[in-house]
Amino acid sequence: xxxxxxxxxxxxxxxxxxxxxxxxxxxxxxxxxxxxxxxxxxxxxxxxxxxxxxxxxxxxxxxxxxxxxxxxxxxxxxxxxxxxxxxxxxxxxxxxxxxxxxxxxxxxxxxxxxxxxxxxxxxxxxxxxxxxxxxxxxxxxxxxxxxxxxxxxxxxxxxxxxxxxxxxxxxxxxxxxxxxxxxxxxxxxxxxxxxxxxxxxxxxxxxxxxxxxxxxxxxxxxxxxxxxxxxxxxxxxxxxxxxxxxxxxxxxxxxxxxxxxxxxxxxxxxxxxxxxxxxxxxxxxxx
Numbered sequence: 001x002x003x004x005x006x007x008x009x010x011x012x013x014x015x016x017x018x019x020x021x022x023x024x025x026x027x028x029x030x031x032x033x034x035x036x037x038x039x040x041x042x043x044x045x046x047x048x049x050x051x052x053x054x055x056x057x058x059x060x061x062x063x064x065x066x067x068x069x070x071x072x073x074x075x076x077x078x079x080x081x082x083x084x085x086x087x088x089x090x091x092x093x094x095x096x097x098x099x100x101x102x103x104x105x106x107x108x109x110x111x112x113x114x115x116x117x118x119x120x121x122x123x124x125x126x127x128x129x130x131x132x133x134x135x136x137x138x139x140x141x142x143x144x145x146x147x148x149x150x151x152x153x154x155x156x157x158x159x160x161x162x163x164x165x166x167x168x169x170x171x172x173x174x175x176x177x178x179x180x181x182x183x184x185x186x187x188x189x190x191x192x193x194x195x196x197x198x199x200x201x202x203x204x205x206x207x208x209x210x211x212x213x214x215x216x217x218x219x220x221x222x223x224x225x226x227x228x229x230x231x232x233x234x235x236x237x238x239x240x241x242x243x244x245x246x247x248x249x250x251x252x253x254x255x256x257x258x259x260x261x262x263x264x265x266x267x268x269x270x271x272x273x274x275x276x277x278x279x280x281x282x283x284x285x286x287x
Contacts, residue, residue: 025056026215029066029078032160032247034179034262035101035204036079038226040242047229053218059246062158063129070095076211077219081133081203082268082276096208098216099223099265100272103204104197105137106182109174110167111189118193119145124173127157127166133203134176136279137196161248180243184253201272206265220265227262 030036039057042048048055058075060066067084069075071093080088080097088095107126109115115124118141128134135154142149155172157163164181166172168188177185186192206223208216229235236259243254 025054026211026219027056027058027074027076028219029058029060029069029075031060031063031066031079032181033079033103033204035103035206035265037239037242037262038223038230040246041230041235041238042222042226044242045229045235045238047226048222051218051222051225053222055222061161063132064158070207070209073210075209076215078207078209080205080207082201082205082273083132083136083203083280085205085207086273086277086280087131094209097205097268097273098208099206099220100202100268101204101206101265102198102202102263103133104179104182104195105134106177106179106192106196107138107141107174107194108167108177108182108185109191109193110170110172111191112170113173113191115174115191115193117145118142119147121174122147122151123153125153125155127155127163127172127175129158130154130156131280131283135283136203136276137194138176139279139283141194180247180249180257183257184249187253200269201275202266202269203272203276205268223265227264231261 028039030039043055043057058069060069063080063084066075066078066080067088070078070080070088071091082097085095085097107118109121113124115121126138128138138154139149142152157166157172157175160178160181163175164177164185167175167185167190174193182192211219230239239259240254243249243257244251
């Protein structure tokens with residue numbers, strides 16, 4: 001399938017020398033998800049400087065680009081998921097998940113489709129990122145619906161905003177999406193068939209790549225502080241500007257979006273790691 005979306009520019013391929021990376025700063029790889037929002041806020045509001053931290057955000061639109069940054073040693077701490085952590089560890093990449101995020105994922109169906117359940121989507125397309133949390137939840141939904149996995153086409157659309165644009169323009173039948181893009185699509189009339197919020201496993205996590213123990217502790221303190229400061233009066237201006245500039249959300253949506261509290265990251269649950277490892281092993285065995 002060939003598809004084209006207007007109204008945006010493709011992200012440039014990562015080049016370390018073009019980013020003028022400051023090797024004295026804590027390099028943090030982020031993408032436009034709700035779990036990353038506190039880190040964007042900490043940088044743009046000046047909170048990191050206030051806490052005496054020097055950070056540099058490496059901004060990506062796709063998890064696979066973060067994987068590349070991890071493998072090439074360009075980042076110290078990265079936003080990832082437990083399935084990708086397992087894959088990278090199998091490739092002898094030094095990476096360790098440090099805190100878990102209940103990053104909500106939704107299955108959003110095109111509004112022109114008369115679909116209320118996933119088992120009604122045979123021979124249709126669900127856009128996602130392969131071998132990731134989105135792929136895992138799609139598999140799980142198909143198993144619950146007792147639907148043959150081969151009956152669903154799953155084009156790999158790694159760029160999270162492009163995935164939303166393709167659904168908006170009717171180029172795919174459905175998509176697995178993170179927030180705030182999933183809610184944006186529902187505001188446009190598309191249908192949410194599933195939401196992972198609060199359900200195990202919590203696959204998304206912040207991972208330590210090359211940070212020292214002191215840097216890791218400082219980063220976790222930064223996350224906690226950002227979550228507190230974001231909830232104070234007047235701080236929604238910074239947050240909404242981030243949603244418009246970094247997340248590339250339409251101003252009309254970003255300015256009216258209900259800013260719900262972001263859940264505090266928690267310790268990695270051993271069962272979540274086991275579930276991710278077992279699913280990945282099962283998927284690799286099928287190949």
